[in-house]
Amino acid sequence: MSKPAFVERVEMTGHIVDSLLLPKVLDAILSLGGRYHVEELRLGEKQDDPTYVRIEVRAETAEALDGILGEIHAHGAVTTQAADCSFLIADVDGAFPDGFYCSTNFRTQVRLAGEWVDVEDQEMDCGIALDPEGHAARCLPMTSVRIGDRVVVGRAGLRVFPPESEIRKHDLFEFMASPVSSERPKAVSVREVASAMRRTKAAGEKILAVLGPAVVHTGGSEFVAKLVRTGYLNVLFAGNALATHDIEQAFYGTSLGVSLEHGLPTAEGHEHHLRTINSIRRLGSIRAAVESGRLTSGIMFECVKRDVPFVLCGSIRDDGPLPDVITDALVAQAEMRKHIPGTGFCLMVATTLHSIAVGNLLPGSIRVACVDINPATVTKLMDRGSTQTVGIVSDAEPFLRALVAELERI
Amino acid sequence: MSKPAFVERVEMTGHIVDSLLLPKVLDAILSLGGRYHVEELRLGEKQDDPTYVRIEVRAETAEALDGILGEIHAHGAVTTQAADCSFLIADVDGAFPDGFYCSTNFRTQVRLAGEWVDVEDQEMDCGIALDPEGHAARCLPMTSVRIGDRVVVGRAGLRVFPPESEIRKHDLFEFMASPVSSERPKAVSVREVASAMRRTKAAGEKILAVLGPAVVHTGGSEFVAKLVRTGYLNVLFAGNALATHDIEQAFYGTSLGVSLEHGLPTAEGHEHHLRTINSIRRLGSIRAAVESGRLTSGIMFECVKRDVPFVLCGSIRDDGPLPDVITDALVAQAEMRKHIPGTGFCLMVATTLHSIAVGNLLPGSIRVACVDINPATVTKLMDRGSTQTVGIVSDAEPFLRALVAELERI
Amino acid sequence: MSKPAFVERVEMTGHIVDSLLLPKVLDAILSLGGRYHVEELRLGEKQDDPTYVRIEVRAETAEALDGILGEIHAHGAVTTQAADCSFLIADVDGAFPDGFYCSTNFRTQVRLAGEWVDVEDQEMDCGIALDPEGHAARCLPMTSVRIGDRVVVGRAGLRVFPPESEIRKHDLFEFMASPVSSERPKAVSVREVASAMRRTKAAGEKILAVLGPAVVHTGGSEFVAKLVRTGYLNVLFAGNALATHDIEQAFYGTSLGVSLEHGLPTAEGHEHHLRTINSIRRLGSIRAAVESGRLTSGIMFECVKRDVPFVLCGSIRDDGPLPDVITDALVAQAEMRKHIPGTGFCLMVATTLHSIAVGNLLPGSIRVACVDINPATVTKLMDRGSTQTVGIVSDAEPFLRALVAELERI
Amino acid sequence: MSKPAFVERVEMTGHIVDSLLLPKVLDAILSLGGRYHVEELRLGEKQDDPTYVRIEVRAETAEALDGILGEIHAHGAVTTQAADCSFLIADVDGAFPDGFYCSTNFRTQVRLAGEWVDVEDQEMDCGIALDPEGHAARCLPMTSVRIGDRVVVGRAGLRVFPPESEIRKHDLFEFMASPVSSERPKAVSVREVASAMRRTKAAGEKILAVLGPAVVHTGGSEFVAKLVRTGYLNVLFAGNALATHDIEQAFYGTSLGVSLEHGLPTAEGHEHHLRTINSIRRLGSIRAAVESGRLTSGIMFECVKRDVPFVLCGSIRDDGPLPDVITDALVAQAEMRKHIPGTGFCLMVATTLHSIAVGNLLPGSIRVACVDINPATVTKLMDRGSTQTVGIVSDAEPFLRALVAELERI
Secondary structure, eight states: OOOOOEEEEEEEEESTTTTSHHHHHHHHHHHTTOEEEEEEEEOOSBTTSOEEEEEEEEESSHHHHHHHHHHHHTTTOEESSOOOOEEEEOOSTTSOOTTBOOOOSSEEEEEETTEEEEEESOOTTOEEEEOTTSSOEEEEOGGGOOTTOEEEESSTTEEEEOOOTTSOOOSHHHHHSSOOOSOSOHHHHHHHHHHHHHHHHHTTOEEEEEEOTHHHHTTOHHHHHHHHHTTSOOEEEEEHHHHHHHHHHHHHSEETTEETTTOSBOTTTHHHHHHHHHHHHHHSSHHHHHHTTSOOSSHHHHHHHTTOOEEEEOOTTOSSOOTTOBOBHHHHHHHHHHHOTTEEEEEEESOSHHHHHHHHHSOTTSEEEEEESSHHHHHHHHHTTOTTEEEEEOOHHHHHHHHHHHHHOO | OOOOOEEEEEEEEESTTTTSHHHHHHHHHHHTTOEEEEEEEEOOSSTTSOEEEEEEEEESSHHHHHHHHHHHHTTTOEESSOOOOEEEEOOSTTSOOTTBOOOOSSEEEEEETTEEEEEESOOTTOEEEEOTTSSOEEEEOGGGOOTTOEEEESSTTEEEEOOOTTSOOOSHHHHHSSOOOSOSOHHHHHHHHHHHHHHHHHTTOEEEEEEOTHHHHTTOHHHHHHHHHTTSOOEEEEEHHHHHHHHHHHHHSEETTEETTTOSBOTTHHHHHHHHHHHHHHHSSHHHHHHTTSOOSSHHHHHHHTTOOEEEEOOTTOSSOOTTOBOBHHHHHHHHHHHOTTEEEEEEESOSHHHHHHHHHSOTTSEEEEEESSHHHHHHHHHTTOTTEEEEEOOHHHHHHHHHHHHHOO | OOOOOEEEEEEEEESTTTTSHHHHHHHHHHHTTOEEEEEEEEOOSBTTSOEEEEEEEEESSHHHHHHHHHHHHTTTOEESSOOOOEEEEOOSTTSOOTTBOOOOSSEEEEEETTEEEEEESOOTTOEEEEOTTSSOEEEEOGGGOOTTOEEEESSTTEEEEOOOTTTOOOSHHHHHSSOOOSOSOHHHHHHHHHHHHHHHHHTTOEEEEEEOTHHHHTTOHHHHHHHHHTTSOOEEEEEHHHHHHHHHHHHHSEETTEETTTOSBOTTGGGHHHHHHHHHHHHSSHHHHHHTTSOOSSHHHHHHHTTOOEEEEOOTTOSSOOTTOBOBHHHHHHHHHHHOTTEEEEEEESOSHHHHHHHHHSOTTSEEEEEESSHHHHHHHHHTTOTTEEEEEOOHHHHHHHHHHHHHOO | OOOOOEEEEEEEEESTTTTSHHHHHHHHHHHTTOEEEEEEEEOOSBTTSOEEEEEEEEESSHHHHHHHHHHHHTTTOEESSOOOOEEEEOOSTTSOOTTBOOOOSSEEEEEETTEEEEEESOOTTOEEEEOTTSSOEEEEOGGGOOTTOEEEESSTTEEEEOOOTTSOOOSHHHHHSSOOOSOSOHHHHHHHHHHHHHHHHHTTOEEEEEEOTHHHHTTOHHHHHHHHHTTSOOEEEEEHHHHHHHHHHHHHSEETTEETTTOSBOTTTHHHHHHHHHHHHHHSSHHHHHHTTSOOSSHHHHHHHTTOOEEEEOOTTOSSOOTTOBOBHHHHHHHHHHTOTTEEEEEEESOSHHHHHHHHHSOTTSEEEEEESSHHHHHHHHHTTOTTEEEEEOOHHHHHHHHHHHHHOO
16 A cells, blocks of 8 residues: 555644544544554543644545545544634525535634634534624524625634543433433433433523424323423424324313323314314414413413413424414524524423424534434434433333422422 | 113115224224114125115214214215205315314215215315305315315215225235234235336326435435336425435435445545535526536436426425425425326335325325335324325335336336 | 135124124135125124124135135134034144144134033143043143144134124223324323223232333332232243342342443443342242342342242343243243133233233233333234233333322322 | 542553543543543554553542452453462352353453463353363353352453454444444445355355344245355254244245235134144154155255254244254253354344344354344344444345345356
């Protein structure tokens, strides 16, 4: 094998050994066909000290080198050559210039006039736009690009701070992060989620819930309603189904026609679903149904009563839908984004579509607990880079019942 | 128990014993607290003869009786009192009058001026609207209601023709209809689907495919492309992900960054997804990408080349999306409805969201094969009243590979 | 098609229309290529009256006719020609004579000297042996055959009483019997199981539990221990894993090394499993461990203390195993059979292997609730002819926690 | 926090950074409440050079320190104090002395008279026995212990060589090792397994297949039979079900009564299963059935014809079983162990029970491909320490069909 001729020097600082960041970088270099030479390594002698490493990276072609540098950049490896970040002026509405920098959900900085500046509204799979004065930067979704925007290109002058997630295992969140299994002690999971919710509330941050229809089908509505009443649920993201089933329960005592009292299908029960939607459409909105005295219990009722904001996002499988449902996906995403600042904890229960959609929007710093009876849902969310997520494979109603009981203890 | 005092007489005709319709009706009466008295039963002596039954139904309250009649109506039991159907004038845009009749996906007739008339555009969970002259009727989605529409209410003057699905088992479709299992002979499933597709093509009807992203991830694009080229795929419904992964494969040889040649992640491969969408957005549309020579292979390329129409429906979990994606769910549903007339067979592969959405739109007369590696997806679709569906628990690429090979024999 | 020339007359009595038995029989005749002619049908006018039907069955070959008669026999259709049952003398140990009658798990009668006699020890997939005097009959497993046994052959002189399962829906058991889904109201399932357990106890019948290791992993041991203490668990079938994890929890506070208090892996915890088994092997038995004061809590401790019998069945994936484990499958089956008489209810939680094994042994008259977080396990059990089974898709610990709470109310 | 007072020095050598072994060790120390001080680190400058590290480990109690040392020992960290290993004389048949060393499936050495000696018959969850002369050591299952055996205790004088699995990614095996997903390019998986089988055959090593009943149900028997005929399957481990279904197919053309030609249930087909077992029992053995000309096709036929040894292991859910089935789990494990030496590759298809059982027996050096349509099976196997395993989520018949086609190319 000829000696690779294209060379670049990168450096990393932090708990890069025990957080697995350095091994990941070395591994990526080899996997992508490169070679490395560790020029300097100053290991933190004790586990509190940061480690510094400088590595020479070699590849056989300029393209291969560039591919490697791009890959390891997301793990926090930055070239030693200091430079400001580059940008191009957007020439098309709704699309970035070619070569745009593609964001992660980790804290990121750009170098502007020699200063490292935090990127605002951190979100994965966006571009980064600079303000006209070049003093600030923020993540920008592709569809929000307007001609004239200054869009960051390349990796120069950018640095990423991936979480040193493996280093300090204070609680279950770190431990439960990787393998997804239903065979875990469930009381512990409940206790840890309750404790995270208490901490979030005490810190004055918001708790966001993302809920799927099985919450209602399994009989969990009353427990969610209680979370709203007791201030443990401050923003709700859901779809047409969750809201309709919840209101159907309030109107008819059924969910998709199945009695929640007896577990049995009721006469013409399958029509309750459609008649519920039709009734709310006739009234104009969920709020109107509450204010007119027609809707008097359930999750949506409590949200209206306590002024807990909710975003109901539409999908092509919706019946109706309810008048409050935002049927356009881009509008719905934009509406959800508005509620993310100030959020400290996110509880996702029994929904794949909405969990992944919300996972895409959240910055890596917000803790997430994803509860689903299907391990595949939990795995899917965690595969998408949401390392901040705890997966709990369990049943919706029993989980919510136990969670409320735990929150009520002291 | 006091003798139920509210009474109504219903009748049924057809292969109602061996199709299980009569037992279902008797069962529903008992389950809902009613009592029955079989007044007349003329059993078809041989299996080709229809059976006639007249049943007296009793319940303790008028409401209970009404509930029972509503429930058994969907199984084809019609009251013996002949009457025209009733309607109310819609008083609100986008909602039915209270008491609206809720449609099934089975063939339905309304009685207008003493004549039984077929309802057009049969679709489940809609209302039925009469034309101004009262000569015709068609299914109407809730959101399409406009003030002044004549909307059918109640069940009088309506009859439903549920499929006598159990009676004649000519092929695998009937046999495979109920229990969903991965443990079936797979070569037979492939052969039966191929044969249904050949019959559909020979009959001059359209084959509709509903495809999820795993079709591309597992390496199945080339087989779908071949179905398009050979005229076995005439309409495509999919989402942003399927189309993007397919185009990413054409541009980069990867799907979500994983090489389809080597099965390995490639350098910066995770960005290919977003860069692919951005490129198409810059070009304006998938068709523009084909016509400009930028896109030269894959499923979407073949669809453009062969003028096979496609509907790409958006969802809140989409990145981008591609410019061809319809981001509003109601617009997307309307667009899909346009392509259903003339369809004879529907092949769904590896998608839950789209399969259920399309299952909601299809009349009960269109045969469907739903292929998914997850039994839950198949079960979910079949639970929603899609009795015309064959569920095949199998892997996307190997299924498509075998299907194409089978279609090429002879 | 030439007119089928091979003819036989069969009759059926009971709630054969609304229990779906008659439709099943007609369907089977057609599916297997036969033709039928309903010669007489006396429908029960009201739902309490039994129905009688006599059907002429035709097929094109003697073999086809025989196949049809065999198939419909299991649905209760008996030929009109009265005859005593036939038998052959077993000529080999451990195998039946060719042509042996293959049992179902439904109540069955044989005709001996003109009298219909109930078959004892009803169990599916066995033969039927007559006593030497020809006065009695019982199900006999294949491996228990000894040379000289009188083994029933053919179907003449045999009648089966399949459950008229669809006819009377008093409780959830009938309703929940068919479709398996996690999306059911869970509080109702818990209430119904508790109520079945109370009725069983009140009737002086035994409650049998079949438990898998996830009961311990999820933290459910204490609830099972409570069921034993309160007399709601009278026989336990399990494997090496359940017992070992339970004892590991008593010894180390862990289950496969994971702390049940903190949910975290403990130092060298993975060795606890093997060290637990080794300790019990050194002591000689679980009972010895209790009596020596070494084992002082948990499921197995309570079973020993309350003299609740347990059968631990071995498998090839076992470590150790514990000295109480029966490593030979045939010996284990025989041991389980001993405990079935007198059983009125069976609760299966979180085990596929043991659930199916026990399902094979139980007569169709014993009610079963099968709880598993994986729908496939529940479906598999119900597919094997266990129509008496309620499937509950839920999580082990939360289910057991709620069940104990429900049993403690009043 | 007071300074931990219990101290020990450990060292590691090898590709310990990029194989993640060093980070795992540091992580384990922290997780278990200890502290570390890196006293010396000589990093391999280039990726081919080994790294050396010496770490001081501290804990607050002697027990905690011992727990940490035990945990990190399995990752290859050895105390710097050289000593021979210790042993105790077994005082009970079938159980180890307390304090026995618990084996991994990784290559292990013991220090005997100052020399490091390889442990033979490496297998996880065993003890290690020394020969009477103290010159050799081998893994010993718990039940095989006999009074007087010299059983290794503690960790002194033992070292483990965990695989440096992450370091060199030559083929798919390394890449596919961790996340289990059905959404992978399937043609690549097939190609890689075929290539591993070709290499194994070329190296003169054996290919072991572990097969579940779905292989037959899905129609895959003919492809397995072909693997036997072409020398690509040299040992078969399976259960009663696989063998019975295969022979049922040969006798009746059905598998559990379902026709493999038409996919439909046949008349009295459910009895075929039991009649097949009974027939073989009457003949005495599978070999007798082949030699008498009764069994003329299928997997078992080919195995007998080609003298490919098979081990059929019993379970409590077995019907019959076939006379060749080993009903005692310990005897079956012992029989399987005999066939492992000389094995170079193991293909597991569609079986959880047998896959895990065999996974327990295999040394870490044998490559395994585990194919199952259920991701949970694959995950379960890989969770049990089988890092040498590639998980492929796919359907049995299509996978085997493609594998045979791939092996036939060239």
